[in-house]
Amino acid sequence: MTMNEKIISSGLGDAVKVICFDSIDSTSSYLRRALDEGEQGTVLAVADRQTAGRGRSGKSFYSPDACGVYMSLLIHPGIGFESASCVTAKVCVAVCRAIESATGIAADIKWVNDLYLNGRKVCGILCEAINDYKNAVTESIIIGIGINVSTVDFPEELREIAGSLGAQNITREELAVQITKALLNISFGSLTEEELAFYRERSCVLGKTINYFINGQKNTAEAVGIDSSGGLVVKKNDGEILTLTSGEISVRLC
Numbered sequence: 001m002t003m004n005e006k007i008i009s010s011g012l013g014d015a016v017k018v019i020c021f022d023s024i025d026s027t028s029s030y031l032r033r034a035l036d037e038g039e040q041g042t043v044l045a046v047a048d049r050q051t052a053g054r055g056r057s058g059k060s061f062y063s064p065d066a067c068g069v070y071m072s073l074l075i076h077p078g079i080g081f082e083s084a085s086c087v088t089a090k091v092c093v094a095v096c097r098a099i100e101s102a103t104g105i106a107a108d109i110k111w112v113n114d115l116y117l118n119g120r121k122v123c124g125i126l127c128e129a130i131n132d133y134k135n136a137v138t139e140s141i142i143i144g145i146g147i148n149v150s151t152v153d154f155p156e157e158l159r160e161i162a163g164s165l166g167a168q169n170i171t172r173e174e175l176a177v178q179i180t181k182a183l184l185n186i187s188f189g190s191l192t193e194e195e196l197a198f199y200r201e202r203s204c205v206l207g208k209t210i211n212y213f214i215n216g217q218k219n220t221a222e223a224v225g226i227d228s229s230g231g232l233v234v235k236k237n238d239g240e241i242l243t244l245t246s247g248e249i250s251v252r253l254c
């Protein structure tokens with residue numbers, strides 16, 4: 001069933017322009033096009049299905065009809081690059097908390113910003129920054145969030161990895177509203193002690209052996225910490241300690 005734009009709009013008030021699609025290539029790509037055409041406001045784009053949903057590292061995001069929340073929020077924080085490096089972790093904490101307060105479901109965080117439930121990925125987050133390099137300012141950010149709410153049938157390659165929230169006590173519209181409110185409440189800058197504590201407490205990676213991939217090359221290490229910008233601190237087999245930042249690195253639990 002199509003999501004109701006009016007319900008989402010009235011839950012959010014005037015500060016956000018809301019656009020609902022039955023079907024679109026990608027809500028994040030839509031907002032990117034809107035930005036390129038001069039959009040200056042805060043815009044929430046939500047879709048019932050995406051035909052070309054995008055994940056990190058060029059992966060696709062499976063977005064079947066009417067069983068997920070596929071949403072992107074365009075904001076214009078105008079923050080320095082130091083603050084921008086903390087956005088991913090802040091967004092992850094905000095989404096995880098919003099899902100929990102809306103549904104009662106406490107998800108785990110898999111660095112950098114996937115949410116897991118019972119060992120399966122139920123939510124992916126993709127933050128795309130639009131930067132003014134001359135002035136070292138992140139002018140706009142498109143925050144894309146994909147949640148499997150009631151997806152049952154996953155394609156073969158996702159069957160062992162992906163899962164669903166299974167939340168039945170909330171509509172997809174209400175979930176989108178609660179998450180958007182949480183995102184709009186983020187105060188940008190450094191990660192607060194509270195955000196860091198939450199991120200660390202919910203991490204399903206800390207203390208585990210992980211594989212991390214840089215430019216497709218596999219490395220193995222133990223995840224030993226989350227630093228103050230949300231970087232993953234790892235200890236390699238030879239004892240060397242290094243910090244992975246979100247960039248192009250992907251992590252797999254061994």
Ligand code: BTN
Binds near residue numbers: 050057071144
């Ligand atoms: C990931 O798993 O790597 C991130 C997935 C992000 C998916 C969301 S769905 C809404 C928005 N539109 C997209 O094309 N991607 C994001």
